[in-house]
Amino acid sequence: MDIKTIIRDIPDFPQAGILFRDITPLLAHPQGLTTIIKGFASGFADAQIDYVVGMESRGFIVGAPMAQHLGCGFIPVRKPNKLPAAVHQVEYALEYGTDKLEMHQDAFPSGSRVLILDDVIATGGTAAAAAKLVSMAGGSLVGFGFIVELDFLAGRKVLPDVPIVSLVNY
Ligand SMILES: O=P(O)(O)OC[C@H]1O[C@H](OP(=O)(O)OP(=O)(O)O)[C@H](O)[C@@H]1O
Numbered sequence: 207m208d209i210k211t212i213i214r215d216i217p218d219f220p221q222a223g224i225l226f227r228d229i230t231p232l233l234a235h236p237q238g239l240t241t242i243i244k245g246f247a248s249g250f251a252d253a254q255i256d257y258v259v260g261m262e263s264r265g266f267i268v269g270a271p272m273a274q275h276l277g278c279g280f281i282p283v284r285k286p287n288k289l290p291a292a293v294h295q296v297e298y299a300l301e302y303g304t305d306k307l308e309m310h311q312d313a314f315p316s317g318s319r320v321l322i323l324d325d326v327i328a329t330g331g332t333a334a335a336a337a338k339l340v341s342m343a344g345g346s347l348v349g350f351g352f353i354v355e356l357d358f359l360a361g362r363k364v365l366p367d368v369p370i371v372s373l374v375n376y
């Protein structure tokens with residue numbers, strides 16, 4: 207299955223000048239999620255992952271099924287004021303705007319091996335913020351996985367030096 211042919215391009219969303227790579231047709235395909243999870247699983251075979259972290263909201267769509275596939279825990283990284291217990295917080299820049307992300311301070315035991323997953327890496331700000339949150343909680347970052355990587359924005363340059371698996375590059 208060639209997932210690139212199923213991802214749809216939407217010009218000028220959410221604002222003028224952004225070419226939005228829309229994964230919803232891929233998610234709607236009967237083999238879409240299976241193909242995505244197989245891609246991540248083969249990229250991180252033998253990585254001994256204890257927890258998968260996914261960022262609100264599209265990171266949840268790939269993070270939760272990957273955690274189920276691995277038989278490990280899923281940790282949500284959320285936008286501000288959504289998580290009920292004590293949080294770590296990081297502010298970050300987006301391709302379109304700025305935002306903050308939070309994760310529970312007690313999300314996983316210190317030393318846990320953590321994989322960060324999201325649908326898209328653009329500038330890398332979101333993934334770098336998630337990596338900071340994992341580090342603040344004492345996690346050991348195993349790698350990053352993305353369905354889509356926008357190469358021209360060079361987001362991987364702002365990430366820590368761990369393996370990065372992208373299923374599709376533009
Ligand atoms: O590499 P970056 O420049 O940080 O951009 C990538 C992020 O942007 C999108 O999330 P968005 O904040 O739009 O939220 P959503 O998942 O709720 O749509 C996407 O799902 C990534 O999380």
Ligand SMILES: Nc1ncnc2[nH]cnc12
Pocket residue numbers: 224225226227228301326328356
């Ligand atoms: N160009 C883009 N397409 C889809 N999701 C994104 N998140 C940030 N930039 C994006």
